[in-house]
Structures are given as C-alpha cells and as structure tokens.
Amino acid sequence: MAWPETIIRVLKSYRIEFINYLPDAMGERLLKLAREDSDFDLLPLAREEEGVGTVCGQMLGGRRGVLLMPTSGLGNSLNAIASLAIPYKIPLPMIIGFRGGLGEFNGSQVMMGQAMPDIFRAMRIPYFILKREDEVETVTEGFLRLTFSNEGPAALLISTQLAGWKE
Amino acid sequence: MINMLEATKILVARLSDDDLVVGGLGNPKFNLFQAKDRPRNLYLWNAMGMASSVGLGLAMARPENRVVVLQGDGSLLMNLGSLATEAWRAPRNLIHICWDNRMYELTGKQPTASAGTADLARIAEGAGFEKVARAETLPAFEASLERALAEDGPWFIHALVDDQRAAREYPPKSPTFIKHRFMSDLGAEI
Ligand SMILES: Cc1ncc(C[n+]2csc(CCOP(=O)(O)OP(=O)(O)O)c2C)c(N)n1
Numbered sequence: 001m002a003w004p005e006t007i008i009r010v011l012k013s014y015r016i017e018f019i020n021y022l023p024d025a026m027g028e029r030l031l032k033l034a035r036e037d038s039d040f041d042l043l044p045l046a047r048e049e050e051g052v053g054t055v056c057g058q059m060l061g062g063r064r065g066v067l068l069m070p071t072s073g074l075g076n077s078l079n080a081i082a083s084l085a086i087p088y089k090i091p092l093p094m095i096i097g098f099r100g101g102l103g104e105f106n107g108s109q110v111m112m113g114q115a116m117p118d119i120f121r122a123m124r125i126p127y128f129i130l131k132r133e134d135e136v137e138t139v140t141e142g143f144l145r146l147t148f149s150n151e152g153p154a155a156l157l158i159s160t161q162l163a164g165w166k167e
Numbered sequence: 168m169i170n171m172l173e174a175t176k177i178l179v180a181r182l183s184d185d186d187l188v189v190g191g192l193g194n195p196k197f198n199l200f201q202a203k204d205r206p207r208n209l210y211l212w213n214a215m216g217m218a219s220s221v222g223l224g225l226a227m228a229r230p231e232n233r234v235v236v237l238q239g240d241g242s243l244l245m246n247l248g249s250l251a252t253e254a255w256r257a258p259r260n261l262i263h264i265c266w267d268n269r270m271y272e273l274t275g276k277q278p279t280a281s282a283g284t285a286d287l288a289r290i291a292e293g294a295g296f297e298k299v300a301r302a303e304t305l306p307a308f309e310a311s312l313e314r315a316l317a318e319d320g321p322w323f324i325h326a327l328v329d330d331q332r333a334a335r336e337y338p339p340k341s342p343t344f345i346k347h348r349f350m351s352d353l354g355a356e357i
Contacts, residue, residue, distance in 0.1 A: 043227070045252055049216070050220040050223075050249050052220070060228075060353075061225045062355025065224070083212075083214040084211070088345070
C-alpha cells in the first residue's frame with residue numbers, strides 16, 4: 001500500500017472525520033483519497049490559522065478532525081496554536097507537507113522549512129517525520145496515539161524522501 | 168445605539184440550555200459572563216480572531232445544537248477569511264454576532280477599520296452569507312435575533328454598539344476548567 005492510502009486508513013481507524021485543509025501538492029495526494037471516501041468530511045480553509053480554530057471546535061464538540069497544510073501554513077497558525085490548542089489542552093493533529101528542506105527548488109520556502117523543527121521544539125510540540133514507506137503505518141498511528149493522550153498539538157511531516165520533490 | 172451587555176442579556180435569556188455560545192476575546196467574553204455564566208459558554212482568553220472558527224467547528228460537530236458566536240469587530244477583522252469559510256460551509260445552526268464598537272476597546276479605544284471605511288455586514292454578504300441583519304438599536308437587535316432563532320442559518324448579525332467597557336468580573340480563568348466544564352455538560356468525549 002502506498003503512503004497516502006496507509007495514512008488515510010490509519011486516520012479512519014482513529015475515527016478522524018473532518019479534514020480541515022489548505023492544499024499543497026503533497027496534501028493533495030491525501031485529499032484525493034479522502035474526497036472519494038464517505039467517512040471523511042472536508043473543510044476548505046482560507047487561512048491555516050482558521051483550521052486551528054475549526055479543529056478545536058470539532059474536538060470540543062466531541063468529534064475528531066485533522067489540520068492538513070503545507071509548511072508555510074504553520075507560520076500562519078502559530079498564535080492560535082499557542083493561545084488556543086495548547087492552553088485549552090485540545091488535541092490538534094497536524095499533517096504537514098515538508099517544504100523548504102531536501103531538494104527544495106523555491107528559495108522562499110527554505111526559511112520556514114528550516115525553522116520548523118526549532119519552532120516545534122520551542123513550543124514543546126511533538127513532531128515526527130515520515131521518510132520511508134515501511135514506517136508510515138507505525139509512525140502515523142503513534143503520532144495520533146500521542147496527540148490524543150497528550151491533549152495538545154502534534155505534527156506529522158511528510159518528507160520529500162517519501163513524497164518526492166517538486167521540479 | 169446598542170449596549171453590548173444589555174443585548175447580551177437579552178440574547179442569553181432567549182437561549183435554551185442546549186445552545187452553545189463562544190465568547191471571543193475582549194468585551195464580548197466579559198459581557199457574556201456577566202449576562203449569565205453557563206457551562207455551555209466557551210470563553211476564549213486571547214486567541215484573537217478564533218471565535219468564529221471555533222464556532223464553525225462546533226457547528227459542524229454538533230448539528231443538533233445551535234451555536235452562537237460573539238465576536239468584536241477588531242477580532243473579526245483579524246480573521247475575515249473565516250466569513251468566507253463559514254458562508255461556504257453554511258451550517259444551518261450557526262449564528263455569528265459581531266459587536267461592532269468600531270474600536271479595539273480593550274487596548275485603549277484605538278479605531279478599527281470599521282470606524283473608517285469597512286462595512287462588516289456588506290463584507291459578510293460578499294463572503295456569501297444569505298442571512299445578514301443590521302441593528303443599530305436594541306429593538307432592532309431583538310427583532311433580528313427573533314428571526315435568527317426562528318429561521319435556519321447561517322446568520323450574521325451586525326450590531327452597532329456603544330464604547331462602554333464591560334464591568335470586569337472575570338469569567339473562569341483556567342482554560343482547562345472552561346474546556347472540561349463545557350465538554351462534560353455536552354457529554355462530549357474525544
Ligand atoms: C494576535 C493579537 N493581537 C493583538 C492583541 C491585543 N488585543 C487584545 S484585546 C484587543 C482588542 C480586541 O478588539 P475587539 O475584538 O474589537 O474587542 P473590544 O476590545 O473592542 O471589545 C487587542 C488588539 C492580542 N491579544 N492578540
């Protein structure tokens with residue numbers, strides 16, 4: 001099974017219903033599958049920060065969502081993560097296409113990509129990087145397990161090693 | 168002009184215990200607490216702009232509950248995109264109220280863009296809200312509220328309010344207390 005199928009299957013097994021998203025090319029691999037699957041309900045956002053709010057609202061209402069976004073979207077979301085998901089202790093699973101790293105062609109992506117791990121460390125946000133097909137299932141499952149037990153934000157990064165880089 | 172506290176009291180008196188209310192940062196949250204503290208009030212400390220997005224998420228997760236968002240004009244201006252997202256998704260159970268005092272009252276009454284050229288009701292219409300009400304007086308607010316409670320939404324109610332500051336009786340301060348009280352009253356578990 002290819003990585004997008006595996007991630008989608010694990011999301012289902014964790015009763016994730018809402019996919020709150022701002023697209024990027026990596027995320028589209030997941031969105032394509034989710035659109036054809038009646039177990040998922042997609043919410044397109046105008047800015048990723050909104051997605052922090054909508055996932056938190058869904059969780060407070062007792063139903064599960066994820067925030068799917070590119071690396072740049074993390075920058076657009078930081079204050080909401082810091083002042084909503086973290087202090088209110090609300091699970092916020094973020095799936096992020098890792099841009100600005102290995103193989104990046106666009107110089108304007110690099111700063112955010114290089115800063116991202118330090119931002120996660122500074123905010124004590126657990127993060128995991130998917131690099132190989134054979135670890136996708138375990139890492140995705142472990143990421144969700146931790147997000148719900150920790151009741152806070154956590155990130156699953158899809159690397160270019162796994163998904164390929166943009167030409 | 169409308170007084171935010173008086174209007175909030177009228178609103179809360181008309182709600183059922185099942186209804187969910189999101190009180191955004193600034194005076195909306197303080198006035199909500201003063202009008203009536205109830206377990207299904209979700210007070211947002213900080214997270215400026217997020218009230219409308221949290222309300223949308225709640226409305227999606229709980230289609231059987233009415234969700235009322237109370238948000239200041241400054242906070243709405245920070246998250247204008249949420250109007251487009253709400254209108255496109257169009258949850259029937261959502262009522263978004265903007266208390267427009269045309270200023271960032273809490274930080275010293277500096278003017279917002281709605282003191283200048285921005286018309287938030289027209290922006291909501293432009294975002295795709297089909298049900299938009301404007302109220303400049305308390306009776307007009309009550310009339311809009313009656314309609315919003317009777318007819319399917321999503322509703323956007325734009326209320327022009329005075330510059331009075333809410334008496335600063337603080338709502339519960341602990342975010343996790345607010346969350347647990349809200350969720351356990353709803354019977355929600357994640
Ligand atoms: C991201 C962010 N920027 C600025 C502030 C500072 N701040 C706190 S309250 C406030 C005013 C909010 O205005 P509004 O939502 O219109 O409510 P009002 O104070 O007028 O009731 C501001 C600017 C903040 N808390 N967060």
